[in-house]
Every structure is written in C-alpha cells, then in structure tokens.
Amino acid sequence: MNKPTLLFTAALLTAPALLALTACQPSGPVTNAPETNANSVTTLPISELPLHAEQATRLDNNLWLGVHPHGDIQIRDGQGALVGQQPVAAEFISQRRDAQGDFFLSLTTDNQLMFYRASAQGISDLHLSAELPWPLEGMCLYQPSAQELNLFVMDESAIAHQLLLTRTQGELLAREIRQFPLPPLAEYCVVDDSTDQLFVSEENIGVWSYNARAESEVLRKPVDLVKPWGALEHNTGPLAISQGQLLVAELGSDLLHAYPLDGGDTRTWQLAPIAAGQPLAADALTVSADSDKTVMAVLDDNNGKVYRAELTLPARAGDNQRIVQVAPVAETRPMRKSGDAADDPAIWVNQQQPELSRIIGTNKKYGLYVYDLAGNELQELVVGRVNNVDVRQGFSLKGQAADIAAASQRDRKAIALFSIDPLNGQVSTAGEVVTTLDNVYGLCMYRNITDNRFFVFINDQDGRFEQYEITDSSAGWRGKKVREFAVKSQPEGCAADDRQQRLFIGEEDVAVWTLSADAGAPTDMTQVAAVSDVLVADIEGMDIYRSDTEAYLVVSSQGNDSYVLYQAEAPYEYVGRFRVGINAEKGIDGASETDGLTVTSQALGADYPAGMLVVQDGRNLLPDENQNFKTISWDSIRAVVIAP
Structure with missing residues (x-):
C-alpha cells in the first residue's frame, strides 16, 4: 500500500478523450443516461x-x-x-x-x-x-x-x-x-x-x-x-x-x-413555461420529500423568481447496505518517516495494571515503536525494515519469565525476536531467526496452550509459509522450522486462534483461508471468505477477538476502507462490517487503507472495558500528517455491528 496521491481528470477534454473516458470510467450505481427526445419528455407543471x-x-x-x-x-x-x-x-x-x-x-x-x-x-x-x-x-x-x-x-x-x-x-x-x-x-x-x-x-x-x-x-x-x-x-x-x-x-x-x-431507468421532464413562449431557465434547485411526493423549488435565472413543482418518484429501497461507522478513542504519534511507513500493530497486556498495557507498532522503513494506550511514544527500536509484528505472553528467556514479540525482518529475510518485561512492558531486542524465504512479508504468532509451545508463522510474497518453533535455552531463544505450506498468490495477514489451534491466513486478492496451527497437522485449507463486494481486495491485517462467550475474526478489507467480522469457528459465518470514522469531539480522523490490525478481548481500563482494536491508518488527517495507528473500543463495535 502506497501513500495516496490526488487523482483527477482534466476538465477541458477533447471529444476523443471524453469518448474514451466514458468508455473506461464506470459511473457506479448511476447508469443509463436519459434520452430527451419528444417521446420521452414529460411536461412538469410549475407554480410561482x-x-x-x-x-x-x-x-x-x-x-x-x-x-x-x-x-x-x-x-x-x-x-x-x-x-x-x-x-x-x-x-x-x-x-x-x-x-x-x-x-x-x-x-x-x-x-x-x-x-x-x-x-x-x-x-x-x-x-x-x-x-x-x-x-x-x-x-x-x-x-x-x-x-x-x-x-x-x-x-x-x-x-x-x-x-x-x-x-x-x-x-x-x-x-x-x-x-x-x-x-x-x-x-x-x-x-x-x-x-x-x-x-x-x-x-x-x-x-x-x-x-x-x-x-x-x-x-x-x-x-x-x-x-x-x-x-x-x-x-x-x-x-x-x-x-x-x-x-x-x-x-x-x-x-x-x-x-x-x-440503477434502473432514468427519466426526463420539461418544466412548464413561466408564460406563453417564456421557458424557465433553471439556476437553483432544492427538494424536500413529502410522503410519495418530491416537492421542488426552482429559481428562474431570467426573472429571479422561485417556482414550485412536484414529482412522484418511487420510494427508495432499504438502506441496509450502508457500512456503519465507529469512532476511534485515541491515536498514536505519527510516524517519523513519511509515505507508506506504519504497517502492523500488536498489543501487550499488563496483567497487573491493564490500563498500563502497550501498543507495539512497526515502521516498515525504520524499526519498532512502543506506545501507551493514549498513543504516546515510549520506545523506539531502530531494527530496520520490520513489516508485521505479533505478541504472545507467558514465555521465558534464559529461564527467566519473559513475554515475546516477533516481527518479519525484510532486510535479512529473518524473524526478529523481542523480549518484553512481563512487569512493565519494556521491549528489548532478543536476536533473529533466519528463514529460507526470499522476500519475507507477513507474520503472526501461535501458542499451543496444551503444552505451552510457541511458534511463529512467516510468509513470502510468492505465497510460501514457514512455521518455526521458538524454544528457550541458556543462550537465548532459538528457532527451528517445523512445517511449510503455500497459497497460490501473495499473502500477508495471518492470525492464530490459540484456543482452537487454528490459523487464519489472507491471500490478498483471493480469499481468507484456515487450517490447523499445529505443527504436525495436515496443511489442508478451508475457505473462510472469498474476495467480494463485502471483503474487498486487498485482504490485509487480521486477528482473533475471543472471550468466554464470543469468537470473531476481524479482517481489514483494504479496498473499501472497512473491517469485516466473521465467526471464528466453523462454519465461519459473516457477522457484519464497519468503518473507523472521525471522532469529532476529540478531533481524531478515521482510518483508511489499513494494512495491519490487532485486537484483544481483555479489559484495558475505562476506555476499553471489553477490549480494544488497533488499526493502521494509511491517511492520517486532521491535520494531514504521517501515518499512525488508531485505537477503538470493542464496545463501540459490538453496539453497531454485533448487537445493533
């Protein structure tokens, strides 16, 4: 995803250019231009x-x-x-x-x-x-x-x-x-x-x-x-x-x-003359709906008077397809690098003081950043081009309690490992695991809660995935490749459901797939959802929201700036979708062209009593600044998507 530029078509077009434009630029839902011959034009009465x-x-x-x-x-x-x-x-x-x-x-x-x-x-x-x-x-x-x-x-x-x-x-x-x-x-x-x-x-x-x-x-x-x-x-x-x-x-x-x-047929009317031989010359138009009538007021440019007319138009179909909006609670400090820099976030939960939890985000041109829940930058780790990041807790490093973060390191075709202090969330570098991939891209982590084993899934832009088990030793963390599989085209986003031992992966222009996350399991895949008018390519970031009573897969539908919810358990039914819009009270803009996202169901203080969603924002407005991450309360998503 690249930082957007303003695209527009020159207005003073030659005839051939206009003809080409109408042929190659679809008009969306508005189709079928009207014919204005005498047989298709209806006279519309007016009154001053x-x-x-x-x-x-x-x-x-x-x-x-x-x-x-x-x-x-x-x-x-x-x-x-x-x-x-x-x-x-x-x-x-x-x-x-x-x-x-x-x-x-x-x-x-x-x-x-x-x-x-x-x-x-x-x-x-x-x-x-x-x-x-x-x-x-x-x-x-x-x-x-x-x-x-x-x-x-x-x-x-x-x-x-x-x-x-x-x-x-x-x-x-x-x-x-x-x-x-x-x-x-x-x-x-x-x-x-x-x-x-x-x-x-x-x-x-x-x-x-x-x-x-x-x-x-x-x-x-x-x-x-x-x-x-x-x-x-x-x-x-x-x-x-x-x-x-x-x-x-x-x-x-x-x-x-x-x-x-x-869509459907268009219509044309000719407004009745103001007087004999004196046609109306429209210069302003307003309408108001009254039951089955549309009442119009039209200004005549010649005499400066306003005239009334009424139309009977068919009732509009139900408005069930509009994508609802939720507002962000906070946003992180903008990236220090311009352009397409911010990519993927992860959440580390402070088990003793949840409101002191951390957001970890990648700057894929520069390194890793750590923020508090208000979006203040706490740490900068200059570790090169790290693309995706994920976190798991309850591990050890050299025999001492430690949480772990992993990121895809594109400069060295590796998995970059980071230790997290389980008491205060301080992040430190902890080595790398070199992969056999050519162009590492997406990444996610998985913890087998049955035997407390930790894994990293990392993929290549050509569709290959490798699964590495991360083990602790007196020398630090080590990685061993335990499985590999592939999709047919470019993937990036992935997420593991630790409780169900399921892995979800996104093939960007094709579909979301799921397979077992277990290292010894077959690699047969089941389709969760294909690219469609609901899930619009590119399929980007994804994560699992799981509580004692709910389990959802959240997917970034980058092509239409939205987020889609599916049940995270078979048959993976579609739940709904939403966009992140402006928080007018706080002056925080919405989110668009989202690459990475992360979610947790753990309560993180008064602003996030049912957990939080963090999304990358490809266009950071209000004011226009470098990219950043937005945070959203899960309660607001539940209110408009899950239980409206």
Whole structure:
C-alpha cells in the first residue's frame, strides 16, 4: 500500500478523450443516461412561490424557507404571509436531520457559515462560523453518521474543501479535513449520504461522482456528459437528491433529469413555461420529500423568481447496505518517516495494571515503536525494515519469565525476536531467526496452550509459509522450522486462534483461508471468505477477538476502507462490517487503507472495558500528517455491528 496521491481528470477534454473516458470510467450505481427526445419528455407543471429568495425549500405545514443575498432569511406560508425571519443576508440552503429534527446551513454575505433550524416558531438554534478564507461558488452537507457532520465547499479557484462541522456555545467550528481539485466552472454539488457519493456539476461538460468519505481516494467518475459525449441536451447545472435519485437540472434550461442511484431507468421532464413562449431557465434547485411526493423549488435565472413543482418518484429501497461507522478513542504519534511507513500493530497486556498495557507498532522503513494506550511514544527500536509484528505472553528467556514479540525482518529475510518485561512492558531486542524465504512479508504468532509451545508463522510474497518453533535455552531463544505450506498468490495477514489451534491466513486478492496451527497437522485449507463486494481486495491485517462467550475474526478489507467480522469457528459465518470514522469531539480522523490490525478481548481500563482494536491508518488527517495507528473500543463495535 502506497501513500495516496490526488487523482483527477482534466476538465477541458477533447471529444476523443471524453469518448474514451466514458468508455473506461464506470459511473457506479448511476447508469443509463436519459434520452430527451419528444417521446420521452414529460411536461412538469410549475407554480410561482410568494417568496423573495434565491433558494427556498419546503418545511412542514406547507411553510417555505427562503434565503437571499440582498434580503433576510424568511419563513412564509403558502400564501406569502411572513411567519418568521432572521435579519441575515445569505445564500445557499443545505439540509439534514438529527435527533432534534431538520436543520439547515447557509452562507452569510460576510462569508460565514450559519447553522439554524426553521419551523412555525421561527428561526432558532443559530450558530455562526468564523469567516471562511475562500470566496465560495457552492456548498453541500454530508452526514457520514449521526455523530459526524461534514460540509463540502467549492471555492472560486476550483478547489473543494471538506470541512468537519461541530457546534459549541453558539459557535460553529469548521475544521478542514482535506481538499482536492475540481474541474473549472464547478458550481453545484450534492451528497447522497446512503452511498457516500459527492456529485459535482461542471458547466458545459457534465456531472461527476466522487467518493465523499474523507478517508477515500480522490478519483472522479462521470455520471453523464453534455452531448455529443453524453445524453444531457444543453448543459448541466443545479443538483439535488430525492428518494434515492439524483436530480440534475440543465443550467439556463427547462430540462430536468432523474438518475436512480441504485440503477434502473432514468427519466426526463420539461418544466412548464413561466408564460406563453417564456421557458424557465433553471439556476437553483432544492427538494424536500413529502410522503410519495418530491416537492421542488426552482429559481428562474431570467426573472429571479422561485417556482414550485412536484414529482412522484418511487420510494427508495432499504438502506441496509450502508457500512456503519465507529469512532476511534485515541491515536498514536505519527510516524517519523513519511509515505507508506506504519504497517502492523500488536498489543501487550499488563496483567497487573491493564490500563498500563502497550501498543507495539512497526515502521516498515525504520524499526519498532512502543506506545501507551493514549498513543504516546515510549520506545523506539531502530531494527530496520520490520513489516508485521505479533505478541504472545507467558514465555521465558534464559529461564527467566519473559513475554515475546516477533516481527518479519525484510532486510535479512529473518524473524526478529523481542523480549518484553512481563512487569512493565519494556521491549528489548532478543536476536533473529533466519528463514529460507526470499522476500519475507507477513507474520503472526501461535501458542499451543496444551503444552505451552510457541511458534511463529512467516510468509513470502510468492505465497510460501514457514512455521518455526521458538524454544528457550541458556543462550537465548532459538528457532527451528517445523512445517511449510503455500497459497497460490501473495499473502500477508495471518492470525492464530490459540484456543482452537487454528490459523487464519489472507491471500490478498483471493480469499481468507484456515487450517490447523499445529505443527504436525495436515496443511489442508478451508475457505473462510472469498474476495467480494463485502471483503474487498486487498485482504490485509487480521486477528482473533475471543472471550468466554464470543469468537470473531476481524479482517481489514483494504479496498473499501472497512473491517469485516466473521465467526471464528466453523462454519465461519459473516457477522457484519464497519468503518473507523472521525471522532469529532476529540478531533481524531478515521482510518483508511489499513494494512495491519490487532485486537484483544481483555479489559484495558475505562476506555476499553471489553477490549480494544488497533488499526493502521494509511491517511492520517486532521491535520494531514504521517501515518499512525488508531485505537477503538470493542464496545463501540459490538453496539453497531454485533448487537445493533
């Protein structure tokens, strides 16, 4: 896994380039561009709204909220009677819902974001941000989870800024998570929270889809393009989402298109003329769902008036496929090396004082690091390119009680061994075991609890595994190869279930497999799970969460920045999946492109009463820094994945 770069396609494309782009860049769930011939276009009636507004949206009880850069924020009823107002000149309306009901975000003429609620009782719950440093062309809200609120703002320099929004004591805090380039003349945007898609409208070219998740790679895909490269008749303009459909109004035109986000047929409407021979010229679009109706407000660019229209769209299918999020509790200090450096963690448990347990993590360019549970760096061991690390406790070194860590040492094709003081967690180097592999890669440990024997599994990028038994002597630890086996392509992650004497291994682009961990057992493998839409290649880190009542295999699904849970005992049933999102309260970003992970079921103090998960973070944001590790309470995973 490499440190990501921003990927984007030049907006000013020649005709052949655009044709090639539509052929090789799939649009995801949005397919089948509309036809706009006379036989397929439906006329949509409109009626003027009694509002002085540039953007408006329908509230409950047939009330309307309107904003204007040369007026006030107003609430009026269907006849135009004033119900409430706020003397703030503003533009844009973006809407979401939380536990208290609907809320809105607008931009004041002082370039401040304003959070507020609007109802028959008036405007309330106002929160203003500091003045933004960029002049804006457009903005749209994104709600990844109930605990997190983001905003995309598009500045006049064609840069998108993704902001984390939090409210405190009347102030709206807007902290930048990431930024990325947009095509020229990008002015309108909208986000579908259910599919985590950001849609951006590029005037005269088309509509693009981006992954809205802050931890995702920046890569755009075309939804539809203006003729002759796509099916949009003249232009592309304002965007909205309703009932699982992307609505696209053609800028300066009376055409409106609907693209189902889950696939299926698209539709086109022609908005009725404002007057005889005077077509509407769309310049802003907002929607609100009312039972089976979608109520729209459309601004006419010619006369500055807002018009109402209603659509009947099919109800959206159930939202069962969205991947839930959990928030990290803490994060470790960033790596001292930039780029793809952090790789794999392990947990050492302090049996006397669990809250003083340690996280051991690899910097695969440099060495091994030891952290406390708050993420503070305690030790640095400069031992070269160690890739994966694992820990087992209850061993001895030269006859004295000691815990053991092992790491794959790529410089010397070896297993690097480390002793851990069982009283205080101090880590020391303890020799190496040279393997017969050519390019050592992944590693995990296994303890046979029946006879208290300790083993290390290490693999090669060509698919070979070697199993070494580690024994103690007066001279220190020694390693002896006791078994070997292979998969057909590149592996890395592996984990042993000591209680069941099972080994789980990940063949990165193929599947998770399991076989006996016992040194004298056959090497026949059983498939646990194949690469799929749920488990997305690369299959990376994995570990076993086992308590007296639960046993789960946790696997890093690197291809879609998620983690998948399976039962750790046959028939290895799928349990659920999750992502690590932002902890807005603590200002800790989520995790993406995870290489290694580790988990324990042991209680580690007040923050981790049922154990903890530690994951490598390939993109360390808030602020943008070198890679690190994130820690997550198992209780939060149980709440949303295992027993929601």
